[in-house]
Amino acid sequence: MTDEGLFLFRRAPIVQVGLYLQLFLLLLIGLPILRMVLATDLEVLRSSIEDAKVISSILLTLRAALWATLVCAFMGIPMAYLLARHNFFGKGLVEGLINLPVMIPHNAAGIALLMVYGPRFFIGKLFRDLGISFVGTEWGISLAMAYVSLPFLVNAARDGFLSLDPRLEKVARTLGASAWSAFFRITLPLAWRYILTGKIMMWARGISEFGAVIILTYHPIIAPILIYERLENYGLKYAYPVAVLLILLCLIIFGLLRLLASSERRRDLS
Amino acid sequence: MVKLSTVVVEVGGFRLNHISFEVRDGEYVVILGPTGAGKTLLLESIAGLYPLKDGQIFLNGKEITYLRPENRNLGIVYQDYALFSAL
Ligand SMILES: Nc1ncnc2c1ncn2[C@@H]1O[C@H](COP(=O)(O)OP(=O)(O)O)[C@@H](O)[C@H]1O
Ligand SMILES: [Mg+2]
Numbered sequence: 297m298t299d300e301g302l303f304l305f306r307r308a309p310i311v312q313v314g315l316y317l318q319l320f321l322l323l324l325i326g327l328p329i330l331r332m333v334l335a336t337d338l339e340v341l342r343s344s345i346e347d348a349k350v351i352s353s354i355l356l357t358l359r360a361a362l363w364a365t366l367v368c369a370f371m372g373i374p375m376a377y378l379l380a381r382h383n384f385f386g387k388g389l390v391e392g393l394i395n396l397p398v399m400i401p402h403n404a405a406g407i408a409l410l411m412v413y414g415p416r417f418f419i420g421k422l423f424r425d426l427g428i429s430f431v432g433t434e435w436g437i438s439l440a441m442a443y444v445s446l447p448f449l450v451n452a453a454r455d456g457f458l459s460l461d462p463r464l465e466k467v468a469r470t471l472g473a474s475a476w477s478a479f480f481r482i483t484l485p486l487a488w489r490y491i492l493t494g495k496i497m498m499w500a501r502g503i504s505e506f507g508a509v510i511i512l513t514y515h516p517i518i519a520p521i522l523i524y525e526r527l528e529n530y531g532l533k534y535a536y537p538v539a540v541l542l543i544l545l546c547l548i549i550f551g552l553l554r555l556l557a558s559s560e561r562r563r564d565l566s
Numbered sequence: 567m568v569k570l571s572t573v574v575v576e577v578g579g580f581r582l583n584h585i586s587f588e589v590r591d592g593e594y595v596v597i598l599g600p601t602g603a604g605k606t607l608l609l610e611s612i613a614g615l616y617p618l619k620d621g622q623i624f625l626n627g628k629e630i631t632y633l634r635p636e637n638r639n640l641g642i643v644y645q646d647y648a649l650f651s652a653l
Contacts, residue, residue, distance in 0.1 A: 383578065463644055466610060466613070466615050466635075466642075467642070467644070469613070469614070469615060469634075469635035469636055470613045470614075470615075470635050470636075470638075470640060470641045470642055471636075471641065472636045472639075473636055474634070474636050477636075
């Protein structure tokens with residue numbers, strides 16, 4: 297086993313091809329980020345850390361995406377459970393609709409959202425009367441983020457529920473657990489890692505959203521839009537420290553969260 | 567004592583059609599059938615995990631047809647494993 301690991305050329309040709317392609321893909325993804333981090337002028341980076349506008353836009357981005365994720369988890373996890381455990385008329389349509397946001401251009405999604413939650417449509421008016429506006433507000437940012445990133449959470453949670461034998465729940469029922477109790481004490485704890493991964497994915501996808509957000513809300517400004525604005529107004533030199541800062545923060549946060557998710561897994565297996 | 571009277575259960579495209587039998591106290595009963603005949607579904611239905619389309623189920627003389635599984639005080643053990651697959 298171990299010297300197979302050392303001598304890659306001894307492996308089957310298909311494995312070798314896979315390894316070289318994997319290396320290529322790693323470079324494709326990693327190189328631009330590495331280059332950007334290395335090319336950053338430390339002075340400019342420090343001035344962007346001290347720039348209150350940069351920090352507040354990054355915090356706003358993290359916060360708005362987190363809200364979107366938490367609120368959608370509340371609605372999306374029960375829905376994922378339904379999709380995993382039950383067959384009903386129109387299920388295929390529901391599954392297709394859930395995944396639609398991944399496929400449409402996100403600025404088009406933003407326009408569609410504007411047409412429903414903007415002040416010209418009765419739903420938007422209804423929310424306005426409740427004191428909630430989705431145009432030019434943090435609400436609008438979260439809404440746009442939620443719309444385009446919800447599929448990641450629902451799909452991951454559904455896969456989690458599908459990975460469990462429904463008999464565990466059934467046995468729990470015969471041992472005296474109500475349907476709710478079986479869900480919260482058996483199913484949810486066992487699917488937890490999938491759900492956490494789904495939340496991480498959704499949060500990350502929300503943080504990186506640009507197209508849908510910019511249609512609904514330019515100000516308050518989120519970090520991806522700030523990067524774009526700096527690029528347009530001052531050039532690359534002032535855009536990339538913001539980008540580097542955002543990327544570094546995301547790498548740290550998601551590194552820690554992944555560590556959490558995988559430590560759960562190790563405990564599961566032991 | 568367990569008694570089933572003309573029990574009908576439908577899941578997906580499968581149907582248990584008018585099952586009736588009685589198991590008296592102290593009796594052992596073996597239900598035989600090929601894979602997919604509905605043995606497990608029958609036991610699950612007695613445990614209350616699927617709603618009946620028709621018929622009634624009695625346990626010790628009391629009707630339990632509409633009782634929830636957690637209130638039936640009736641256990642089942644699946645063939646492949648009991649509770650912990652790793653054991
Ligand atoms: N929850 C369910 N949803 C849909 N079909 C089911 C469900 N449970 C059982 N079935 C179907 O009912 C039939 C009987 O299954 P089962 O009771 O497990 O058979 P057996 O235990 O006799 O091998 C099978 O065709 C199975 O696919
Ligand atoms: Mg069976």
